[in-house]
Amino acid sequence: MEDYNSIKSYPNKQMEQNESTDRISSLHDELLGRILSFMPTKYAVATSILSPRWKNVYKLISTLDFDDSLITSNAPQHHDHFKRFVNGILQQCKKTYIDKFKLNCENDNYENSEIGIWVRAAVMLKVSKFEVTIQKDVHCMLPLPKWFTQHLVVLKLDCSFKVRVPKFVKFPNLKVLHLKEVTIEENGTNGLNMVLLGCTSLEELVIVDTQTQNLPIGLRYEIQFSELMCKNIIVLTLDCSYTLCIPSVVVFPKLKILFLKGITLKSMPRSLVPLVYYRKQVNDYHTLNGILSVSPLLEELVINGCNWGGGNLYLRNPMMEKLTIEDGLDGPIDQFSNCTVLLNLSKLVYFNYHVGLAKQYVIQNLNSVEQAQLEVCFNDLDYDDEQDLCDTMLELIEGIRFCRSLRLSAQCTEALTSGAFELPIFRNLIELNITLGVHVNWKDVVLDFLNCSPCLESLTLVQDGMDTELDGNFLLEAELVDCVYSKLKFINIRNFQGLEGETKMLMYFLKNATNLEEMVIHWKSANKPVVFLNIQQNVLSVPYSFCRSIRKVRT
Structure with missing residues (x-):
């Protein structure tokens, strides 16, 4: 028996012959025409110069x-x-x-x-x-x-x-x-x-x-949907200044993606509320609730700058994975005033909430949310007192406590710090982005979030119009936070002013974050470069800094 090496050493004449054969040109004309139909016509026509065999093949493209x-x-x-x-x-x-x-x-x-x-x-x-x-x-x-x-x-x-x-x-x-x-x-x-x-x-x-x-x-043009048209709709995108009219008999059994921007949803008389809707909540019925209630397969919902006339909002679509609600440029900012928002979305992964703060949140299930972005606006007069405002904001934050990435706007931190609060434990939180409002200081929220985020790896702190001096001793006087010592890898400071308190805070992170890999400091362009150079020298002089990279970005 010949060994493996001797077999490989023999030339394979059949293989060489097959490699030299133009197998594509030997295909039927109809098949070649179908192949050329998958490319731009310019390239299909260019094949006519390959050989006489290809001269007229491009004429068969479909x-x-x-x-x-x-x-x-x-x-x-x-x-x-x-x-x-x-x-x-x-x-x-x-x-x-x-x-x-x-x-x-x-x-x-x-x-x-x-x-x-x-x-x-x-x-x-x-x-x-x-x-x-x-x-x-x-x-x-x-x-x-x-x-x-x-x-x-x-x-x-x-x-x-x-x-x-x-x-x-x-x-x-x-x-x-x-x-x-x-x-x-x-x-x-x-x-x-x-x-x-x-x-x-x-x-x-x-x-x-x-x-x-x-x-x-x-x-405004009134666009009307028929029952026959809606029964097969999978993707629906309306980005225009229309009024949308949905008859009570219409259902969306296959709808998976719904994107509405700038749309006014026409209200419906109570007598025409469909039976499929929850009769116990007939007083809360509006067209948006109606659409959601007859879309059992809905996976992605975007509401941007739409007007549905306000009222309670019920989101309990079992298949929904992405949810975006924004006021936009044209949407009324007071639609959520004095209303309740119910959220029961067991499969929701992405949650972007950029609207007015509701009166109350009833969150039954948002346990699958991985990425959450909250940016609210509010009127103090809509709440009984400052503690009521704080509790409402806390209800929303507690509902997304299982997320991995969280972004809070300046208005969120203002509402949260308007009263006494106790944050939940964010056991899965890896990335945190907080913007501090005019009346919010670092020490009001930073330490609370750090203590409640044991797995935090990325921290972004943004100052929004705060020009007051920061007491950087609030971190130095506190006990060492576990996530800072063992988990934190990236720190991003935006709108850095070069104040003494800010520098103390940076020094705290550099001394104690043993896994810190990078720190990015966005400093205000109004500050003189020499100010940052002095701060940089102080930072680099930290004897036990574990940070591998410190970058400055001028804004």
Whole structure:
């Protein structure tokens, strides 16, 4: 029997022969056409120069993908070549069916007529996926003929097109609809709602900055959802100044992602409150609560700058993993005044709460939260006394005591320190970011959080407009904190002023944090560089410092 080495030493003639064979070129034309359809049309056409075998293969592609971002030069002749290329391919296209037409124009050297010719040529085909992104403000009309809408599966428009909607338009196969910066031409047809009414298989709807023509100034467009359209929706994004109307019979059995920005949710009479909603809380019903109550699979919720008329808010979606609630630029800041927020989200991982402080929080389950960001605003007059304000803030903080990363704004620390408080133990907390308000001092909260965070590794302290002297002895006089001695690896100080008390605090961390790897100090640009140099010399003179890196950042 031959040994292994002798077998390897023999040349494998069959293998050499296989390696020299062009196996790709031997594939059937139809298969080669499908392969080329996965790449931009520019590259598909370029394969025609490989050999005579490839000369006409590109004509079998089922995708037309034109992207001027692939142009390597901004020279005018290169863009002229792109225009001729698109015109030539569209003229050569003899197919009656195209799987996808995609046009991406980032350059502004296009005339309205040129874009219009390309789009109308694509509309004449039976297209399954139609995607157009144009950076320039191009005034083109996109018609929606019957032969075009019946075959559409994906329609994505990110451009300033005007869309002319005929009466009784139907999209029987449409699953993805994106409208960004589009103008819907009404013509008495209630165009946008007519489009939505014709979508019976829609799974993903995204509407961003889309306008309706001929709408009176100051009047918000009322967008309406039908029961048939909502039954298959998985992703719903509305980022526009619309009023959303949800009939009582509508449910979202498949909805997983809901993003609402700038939306006004239309209220509903009590007599029309759906039976699926909790009858015991009929007085608390509003459209937002209604949507949440009929979305059992909801995984991600973003409410930004929306107006639902205030009232108690109930969040108890068992599948929700991400939650963001923000006032935004347009949302009323008093919607949470005198209301209760109930949170029972057993799978929630990310929690971003940036709104007015509620009157009361009922937190039944937020035990899975890993990252929490709290930024509240409040009116002292909404609370019985300062202790009541403190207790409300503490309710919210206690609810997220199992998180790994926590960020608190200046208003949070102001509310917390308005009365007597006792923090819970943050057993899982690794990263802490605290901003101190004008009336809050380091010693008011820092030591409490350090003592309650036994696993803390990263600490960020931000001063927000505090110009008073800090008594740095509050740490030196306290007992050594366990997490500082054994866990703390990173310290970030923002808005550092160079005051004596601040320097004492830095010295405390440098002397006692045995695992400290890096300290970053953001000092105010108004301070003279010589001030920081003196502080740096004092810091570096600490004889038992374990810190490996100290960096300054001027702000």
